[in-house]
Amino acid sequence: MDVNxxxxxxxxxxxxxAISGAFSAMQKRFDAFGITIIGFVTALGxxxxxxxxxxxxxxxxxxxHYPIIVFVSCFLTLFIKNYIKNLKITFIVFDAIGLGLYTMxxxxxxLANHLDPSSCIILxxxxxxxxxxxxxxxxxxxxxxxRKEIYATACVIGGVFYxxxxxxxxxxxxxxxxxxxxxxxxxVAVKFNWSxxxxxx
Amino acid sequence: MDVNxxxxxxxxxxxxxAISGAFSAMQKRFDAFGITIIGFVTALGxxxxxxxxxxxxxxxxxxxHYPIIVFVSCFLTLFIKNYIKNLKITFIVFDAIGLGLYTMxxxxxxLANHLDPSSCIILxxxxxxxxxxxxxxxxxxxxxxxRKEIYATACVIGGVFYxxxxxxxxxxxxxxxxxxxxxxxxxVAVKFNWSxxxxxx
Amino acid sequence: MDVNxxxxxxxxxxxxxAISGAFSAMQKRFDAFGITIIGFVTALGxxxxxxxxxxxxxxxxxxxHYPIIVFVSCFLTLFIKNYIKNLKITFIVFDAIGLGLYTMxxxxxxLANHLDPSSCIILxxxxxxxxxxxxxxxxxxxxxxxRKEIYATACVIGGVFYxxxxxxxxxxxxxxxxxxxxxxxxxVAVKFNWSxxxxxx
Numbered sequence: 001m002d003v004n005x006x007x008x009x010x011x012x013x014x015x016x017x018a019i020s021g022a023f024s025a026m027q028k029r030f031d032a033f034g035i036t037i038i039g040f041v042t043a044l045g046x047x048x049x050x051x052x053x054x055x056x057x058x059x060x061x062x063x064x065h066y067p068i069i070v071f072v073s074c075f076l077t078l079f080i081k082n083y084i085k086n087l088k089i090t091f092i093v094f095d096a097i098g099l100g101l102y103t104m105x106x107x108x109x110x111l112a113n114h115l116d117p118s119s120c121i122i123l124x125x126x127x128x129x130x131x132x133x134x135x136x137x138x139x140x141x142x143x144x145x146x147r148k149e150i151y152a153t154a155c156v157i158g159g160v161f162y163x164x165x166x167x168x169x170x171x172x173x174x175x176x177x178x179x180x181x182x183x184x185x186x187x188v189a190v191k192f193n194w195s196x197x198x199x200x201x
Numbered sequence: 202m203d204v205n206x207x208x209x210x211x212x213x214x215x216x217x218x219a220i221s222g223a224f225s226a227m228q229k230r231f232d233a234f235g236i237t238i239i240g241f242v243t244a245l246g247x248x249x250x251x252x253x254x255x256x257x258x259x260x261x262x263x264x265x266h267y268p269i270i271v272f273v274s275c276f277l278t279l280f281i282k283n284y285i286k287n288l289k290i291t292f293i294v295f296d297a298i299g300l301g302l303y304t305m306x307x308x309x310x311x312l313a314n315h316l317d318p319s320s321c322i323i324l325x326x327x328x329x330x331x332x333x334x335x336x337x338x339x340x341x342x343x344x345x346x347x348r349k350e351i352y353a354t355a356c357v358i359g360g361v362f363y364x365x366x367x368x369x370x371x372x373x374x375x376x377x378x379x380x381x382x383x384x385x386x387x388x389v390a391v392k393f394n395w396s397x398x399x400x401x402x
Numbered sequence: 403m404d405v406n407x408x409x410x411x412x413x414x415x416x417x418x419x420a421i422s423g424a425f426s427a428m429q430k431r432f433d434a435f436g437i438t439i440i441g442f443v444t445a446l447g448x449x450x451x452x453x454x455x456x457x458x459x460x461x462x463x464x465x466x467h468y469p470i471i472v473f474v475s476c477f478l479t480l481f482i483k484n485y486i487k488n489l490k491i492t493f494i495v496f497d498a499i500g501l502g503l504y505t506m507x508x509x510x511x512x513l514a515n516h517l518d519p520s521s522c523i524i525l526x527x528x529x530x531x532x533x534x535x536x537x538x539x540x541x542x543x544x545x546x547x548x549r550k551e552i553y554a555t556a557c558v559i560g561g562v563f564y565x566x567x568x569x570x571x572x573x574x575x576x577x578x579x580x581x582x583x584x585x586x587x588x589x590v591a592v593k594f595n596w597s598x599x600x601x602x603x
Contacts, residue, residue: 025347033354034347048254053450055459057256064319118466133540138334140343142542146427146436153435226548234555235548249455258457265518339535341544 010047010059013101014066018043018073020094021135026081028139038135039074040067046131050106050123054113092190095132100183103128103155104175107162121159128155128182150189158182211248211260214302215267219244219274221295222336227282229340239336240275241268247332251307251324255314293391296333301384304329304356305376308363322360329356329383351390359383411581412449412461415503416468420445420475422496423537428483430541440537441476442469448533452508452525456515494592497534502585505530505557506577509564523561530557530584552591560584 021042025035044060044067051058060066106127110120129145129152136143145151158178166174188194222243226236245261245268252259261267307328311321330346330353337344346352359379367375389395423444427437446462446469453460462468508529512522531547531554538545547553560580568576590596 030347033351037347037353052253052256052454053460053463055256055454055457058254061254061316061320064317067319067323115463116466118469119463122469137338137539138344138347140341140542143540146432146439146540150435152439231548234552238548238554253454253457256457259455262455262517262521265520268520268524338539339545339548341542 010101010105011069013098013105014043014069015073016094016098016101017046017131018070019077020091020098021131022074022077023081023091023094024135024139026077032078035078036071036074038138039077040070041138042131042135043070043073044131045134046102046127046129047105049130049134050109050127053123053126054109056113093187096183096186096190099128099151099154099186100158100179100181102131103158103182104162104179107159117159117163121156121163124159125152125155128152150194151186154182154185154189157185211302211306212270214299214306215244215270216274217295217299217302218247218332219271220278221292221299222332223275223278224282224292224295225336225340227278233279236279237272237275239339240278241271242339243332243336244271244274245332246335247303247328247330248306250331250335251310251328254324254327255310257314294388297384297387297391300329300352300355300387301359301380301382303332304359304383305363305380308360309376318360318364322357322364325360326353326356329353351395352387355383355386355390358386411503412507413471415500415507416445416471417475418496418500418503419448419533420472421479422493422500423533424476424479425483425493425496426537426541428479434480437480438473438476440540441479442472443540444533444537445472445475446533447536448504448529448531449507451532451536452511452529455525455528456511458515495589498585498588498592501530501553501556501588502560502581502583504533505560505584506564506581509561510577519561519565523558523565526561527554527557530554552596553588556584556587556591559587 018039021039022035024042025038030038048058048060103124106124107120109127110123115123132151133143133145158181161181162174162178165177168174169177219240222240223236225243226239231239249259249261304325307325308321310328311324316324333352334344334346359382362382363375363379366378369375370378420441423441424437426444427440432440450460450462505526508526509522511529512525517525534553535545535547560583563583564576564580567579570576571579
């Protein structure tokens with residue numbers, strides 16, 4: 001996957017998670033500034049944490065178009081919300097797409113830094129799910145990934161699938177299939193209310 | 202602005218935010234240790250986050266006088282509190298001064314690392330407001346900057362003003378005016394209960 | 403202390419804190435995935451924060467056996483819990499052992515990076531106590547170290563003791579005595595319900 005496709009994925013993930021974060025802050029009735037901050041943290045928080053853990057420069061710092069895209073996305077969200085009947089479903093669909101895109105991106109960054117598959121998958125989970133964890137911490141909620149249907153587990157399944165599948169088919173196909181797989185698992189899990197067993201007597 | 206003035210600003214900000222954090226922890230009736238930790242996080246959390254994002258060594262790590270100043274400030278706060286009738290007003294004034302000082306410092310550090318104005322302003326907001334966000338997360342509150350009167354918006358206005366004004370007047374004048382502007386916007390916003398519109402029907 | 407003993411301490415701390423975190427998540431009735439994440443954050447969060455502050459590569463990133471040990475520890479915890487009558491006491495004992503081990507490790511890492519004793523002790527506190535703070539933030543609690551009996555104060559006492567004692571006896575003896583001291587202070591503090599005075603009228 002060349003730099004361009006990778007950048008497009010990152011860009012789409014940023015827009016999608018910024019909208020998802022902005023919706024989430026709107027449901028808590030935050031002001032315009034709070035909505036922007038929550039959009040920012042949701043969109044860039046996972047990748048920022050990944051880059052800090054890798055001890056490499058944070059990706060959006062020298063690329064000021066990322067923050068600008070987040071601000072524009074949050075701003076547009078304020079206006080499109082009136083045309084969207086069901087905020088909840090929109091939120092879940094955008095979130096699932098972002099989850100797939102970001103997980104793949106985290107795995108790629110791990111591979112580019114010569115890490116093992118297990119560390120790559122952890123970076124994928126962090127890139128995909130940690131923006132949402134930071135969002136929930138700032139909204140003073142217990143992070144949704146601990147309470148709700150299968151979420152980060154989709155990243156784990158997708159990551160394991162990718163490391164098996166990438167030797168079988170062209171690597172670009174493996175990437176796109178993995179993104180779709182993660183997104184599908186998440187949406188199916190929400191639809192049928194799947195969750196992980198709790199192991200309590 | 203030479204290193205000395207920059208150091209004095211940082212020092213003042215540390216003292217002011219340590220006191221502000223310590224007051225905040227006292228209002229929650231934390232013990233002496235908790236007060237010190239909250240003072241520490243409020244005073245050094247924003248700058249620490251800024252340095253981590255810049256991927257440079259954290260400023261207080263090799264300068265042990267910073268933590269010591271925080272400890273002394275928190276310790277003194279424990280004793281001066283009896284002489285201060287209205288904790289709430291003291292807290293707000295100290296916090297506004299610290300906000301202006303730290304925002305300017307974050308912008309300077311961004312410029313020193315050759316970042317664009319937009320990234321510099323984001324670093325200014327993080328340096329100024331993120332210590333308070335970490336404080337509120339540790340106190341298990343929804344961060345005040347999302348709920349209250351104009352706060353981080355003052356940093357944005359100050360930052361934009363600085364990048365316009367610094368070509369017009371000597372740069373030191375622009376810095377001091379910016380610090381006063383941010384501090385004033387914050388205090389006036391509290392006084393007249395200004396907040397950002399919420400965009401809800 | 404050669405690399406091997408240091409690694410053994412780190413390994414023991416990881417297992418002990420992973421179990422402590424997993425117990426804590428079980429008491430909140432999280433699902434298996436949530437238990438693993440909380441175990442992970444409790445076990446590796448303090449050391450990760452320390453390494454980020456030191457601007458050095460995060461220790462577990464290129465050593466994938468650490469995450470694997472955490473997963474195995476969390477998994478085993480799910481099964482051993484039925485054989486343990488009193489979760490609360492188990493939790494406290496494991497936590498106290500981990501606290502002593504990690505504080506010593508943080509001090510060592512600070513010394514290896516040529517920091518002053520005061521910064522080393524701060525790193526010791528962060529390594530020992532910050533995993534638990536992150537755990538409590540994710541569980542949406544006020545961090546226990548602010549509310550409960552003496553906790554991080556034990557790290558401070560142990561750290562000061564170590565820097566005094568290490569010139570008197572062989573350094574390995576000083577290390578083991580410091581670990582035991584921190585662990586004992588914590589356990590005695592819980593047993594006799596010791597806490598820090600609150601300084602309120």
